[in-house]
Amino acid sequence: MLEGVGERLLDTVPLPQSLANFDIHNSTVSVWLFKKSIAPGGAPRFTGRRVDTDEELDNALKVALAQARDSIQDVTPYTLLAAAQDGIALRIDALETHADAITAQMADPLAEKKVRSLKEVQNTKFYVVKLTHGDSAIYAVRSTDNSWQSRQVRSAISVIFKDEQLGLNEEPAFSISRHVDFFIAGEDIIMLSKPSFEKVLSYKQAHAEDFVALQAEPAFAAIFSDVAPLVTFVGENKIHLRRACVIRQKGHYLDAQFMQRLRDNFQKCGLNLVFGQDGKLVATPETCADIVRALLDHRLSSIFSEQNYDVPDATAVA
Template identity: 50%
Template sequence: MNIPEYLSDFDVSNAGLTVWLFKKSGGAGGAAPTYNGHWIATNDDLNTALKEAIIEARSSIKEVHDYGLLAQNNESSALLIDTDETHANLIVNQSANALPQKKVKKESHITNTYFFVVRLTDGENVLHAVRRTDSSWRTKRRKEVIDIVFRENALALDQSPSFSLSKHVDFFIAADKIIIPHKANFESVLHYRQAHAEEFNVLQAETDFSQIFSSLDVLTDFVGNNKIQLRRMCSIRQKGHYKDPAFMSRLKQQHLTYGLTLTFNAAGQIVPTPETCRDIITALLDHRLASAFSENIYDVPNATEIS
């Protein structure tokens, strides 16, 4: 699909601009993360540079695809998700009011900033451009380096703290949508990985899921906290093939034909082992597919059904 109009038509050049610096904490156990934001004064030259970077980042998006747990994008595409599926409203609401008490007044408000937001306003329209900060914002990193500048053909000590703002945009928040050029940073900033972990816990508690296995212990250990495996388990729950007796019957009958190594007990349950967990996940995702043209068998990262 094309770039949504509320992003492509937004007048970045003439918009009002405020930069917000956010620190992030919490989020354990499925709870929403805590964001602590301060806005900072910026001069005209920096505002112009930020707008130019945002326009460039927007123009690099040539196509948009729906966000999926296993969906991947490239340097010229982005993913799309509704804001109400995320914690984005916490950022939007906090950055809505540049109150005097929320203005940066000391260096401690800046150091250890986790991400920054460029908030653009054009009449009633608002656009947020979000980017994770680099190591120049970390207290630990700053203690390990000597800041220098090139001045008058020589290196000199830079007595004032310096920070870097990336020209890239990890994701845009526009209207009720999020447009995501950088999936990993989006998930990190909005704590999406924790949501995956919680959904995996729910999946394990489902009788329809647990009853197809002799035990879940080995599979749970295999998935662990690995973000890729957590995404896959969440996608398994969304697809729900394990609830379909016909699917499970065909899986038992044909897994060897498709090169999958699975073990079943006398009751017809899958017996997970460390060596077979990867194939179990591939099977339940329905990602082992055969081509009717070449007759080759493939693993397909994000199988999309064609109606």
């Protein structure tokens, strides 16, 4: 047993009824292509257009989305350090994201929003399959691959296999995956690919802004002789940014007793830290990784093996 803290168990919750009970096979399909830019201030700006699809593609999409939903065995709450795994999806409240900026564009499929040219298809960043049944709708979101990028089209010759030979395919071809990055269903986002969710909805930008806010906190800056080396270490690395956000959420740096115990016990726990005579952390390229580890409270000690362990996420046990 780990001393005082145990490795976090998955707190699974049921698949939301808005997704679990949705009648996919009897729904109506519409496909929307989205391009994305970043507005002043860092918020994502989405431009969506509806593209016509034939019945054969619609049926294939419904089968693929039903399989994606059926593959979800458990759902666990989204945290910055959690990871979606085979059969385990992550859930976050849609209101915490920019998802409404996507779904709002699909609420009224006006004629002028319809795709009219190849240019409007190329360089699509992600597409959304909207399924509607009665008064309900769900949305399946997927990032595009290189086949949607105009640069890729210019640098490759499109071919098709037919009659036991390869031939030139003069029609533009795009790939639609059978997989889903995340579903938007009512007030829930259920993600099967956490990196794609964060990329599409600019969650990394939110992490970066949170880290800037953390640096500006006098209580955080006060534990360092100079916080600049830690800022350089975190940089734009999405994993480090997530961890910095969790440091702010946990707030151990605000606890004087926690910080004193860290000074007293860091060597026993095998942490590479340096404290100045004033008791402040001295951040260096060599110590920054363990500073993050310590402020996350991720260095744990076993009273049985007397070994130290690092864990990806942790919560106190009763």
